[in-house]
Each structure stands twice: as structure tokens, then as C-alpha cells.
Amino acid sequence: MEDATKPNNPRVSFTxxxxxTREDYELLDRLEEEFAAGTADRVLTHLRELSGSLSGYQVDRLEHSLQSATRAYRDGADEEMVVAALLHDIDDLLAPHSHGKLAALLLRPYVTERTCWIVRHHGLFQYYYYAHHGGGDRNARDKYRNHPWYQDAVDFCHRWDQCAFDPDYDSLPLESFEPMVRRIFAREPFSLASREQA
Known part of the structure; x- marks a missing residue:
């Protein structure tokens, strides 16, 4: 067991x-800031775990993510949107039925509300391509037709998501996107108190 009195393992006084105390919470603030600085590393590790996940498609979730991001990058999307395309399905392993919401929460402190909204709703917008085959409403996205980012979500899905299952596509490797991921997660987090919910 680690010694809580060692300087490299400081702990608060309370249970x-x-x-x-004020000192306790100052310590926790400092430790949380240090921990948050490693977010990009943890995100990239989790993204790699998508390799081999969710069988049935012609590519695994990691390749789908790389393909989506590569398409966005080659289409001239800004860095924030390229990273969003890379990470939009990152939470498939933990939340297969609400992965868009979880991915949006992951990105939320570091990206614009527009990007966050697109990632949060991309699953519903993807219904357009397949829901009717199982008796679902392919036009469920139309409840957002008057939303200012409706067309952006349509474009995200059409240009970079629904078409990113091609085993012959020449996706860029994850290493090409790592600097982008690190820059996004190194941003000063937006004030969450002043933002709408994702």
C-alpha cells in the first residue's frame, strides 16, 4: 500500500x-489540473481499444473513426471538426445505445456548442440511412429541421460518417491525428456554467 504521507502521494485530511479545509480543496484543484492534463493520452488509449470492436461491419470501429476523420480532413474541415469526426463513436464500447451523448460530453469543454451538438445528435441523423429497413422513422432528424445546425449534422453524417465503412479506403493512421487531439484537449476548457447542455 502506498504511503499517503509521501510528497508524491498527497492526500486530503477529510473522509x-x-x-x-481550504488547503484540502486547493490540493484537490492542483491534482485535478494535473490529471486533466493527461486527458488526450487517455482518449487516444480508449480510441485504440475500438480496434476489433462491434463485429458485422466490413471495418471495425477504429477504422471507421479513422476513415471518418480522414474524410473530414481531406474535405477541408477545421481541426475541431476533424477531431469530432475521429471521436464521434469513441464511447461505443461503454454506451452503445447513447454513444453520441457520451462522446459529446467528453468533447464539450473543449469544442464549440455547434460541434458538440452535431456529435450528440449524429446517431439520430444516421437513422436516415437505415431506420426504415427495420420499421423505424428515417426522417426522425426532421424534428430539428429548424435548428441552426441541422444542415451541419446532415452534412457530417452524409460526407464523413455513413460512408466510412469501406475496407479499401486509404485512411490516415491514428498518429496523423494525435497532434490534433492533443491540441484540442490542451485548450482552456470553456466555462461549463455558461454553456447550454450538450
Whole structure:
């Protein structure tokens, strides 16, 4: 067991948050800031875990992610949107039925509300391509038809997501996107208190 008194393993004095001191919370703020600095590394590690996931498609989720990001990059999308295309399905392993919402929450502190909204809703917008085959409403996205980012979500899905299952596509390797991911997650987080929910 680690020694809590060692300088490299500082701990707070409390066992109930109500008993914490100013020094305790200053320590936690510093440790959280240090931990947050490693977010890009953890995101990239989790993205690599998509390799071999979700069988049935002609490519795995990692290749789909790389293909989506490569298409966005080659289409001239800005770096934030390229990273969004790379990470839009990152939470398939943990939340297969709500992965867009979870991916949007991951990105939310570091990207614009527009990008966050597109990632959050991309699953619904993807219904257009397949829902009717199972008796679903392929036009479910139309409930957002008057939303200012409706067409952006349509374009995201049409140009970079629904077409990114091609085993013969020459996707860029993950290493090509790592600097972009690191730059996005190195941004000063937007104030969450002043933003709408993702």
C-alpha cells in the first residue's frame, strides 16, 4: 500500500467532504489540473481499444473513426471538426445505445456548442440511412429541421460518417491525428456554467 504521507502521494485530511479545509480543496484543484492534463493520452488509449470492436461491419470501429476523420480532413474541415469526426463513436464500447451523448460530453469543454451538438445528435441523423429497413422513422432528424445546425449534422453524417465503412479506403493512421487531439484537449476548457447542455 502506498504511503499517503509521501510528497508524491498527497492526500486530503477529510473522509467527508463537509469536513474539508481550504488547503484540502486547493490540493484537490492542483491534482485535478494535473490529471486533466493527461486527458488526450487517455482518449487516444480508449480510441485504440475500438480496434476489433462491434463485429458485422466490413471495418471495425477504429477504422471507421479513422476513415471518418480522414474524410473530414481531406474535405477541408477545421481541426475541431476533424477531431469530432475521429471521436464521434469513441464511447461505443461503454454506451452503445447513447454513444453520441457520451462522446459529446467528453468533447464539450473543449469544442464549440455547434460541434458538440452535431456529435450528440449524429446517431439520430444516421437513422436516415437505415431506420426504415427495420420499421423505424428515417426522417426522425426532421424534428430539428429548424435548428441552426441541422444542415451541419446532415452534412457530417452524409460526407464523413455513413460512408466510412469501406475496407479499401486509404485512411490516415491514428498518429496523423494525435497532434490534433492533443491540441484540442490542451485548450482552456470553456466555462461549463455558461454553456447550454450538450
Amino acid at each position: 467527508r467532504m463537509a469536513d474539508g
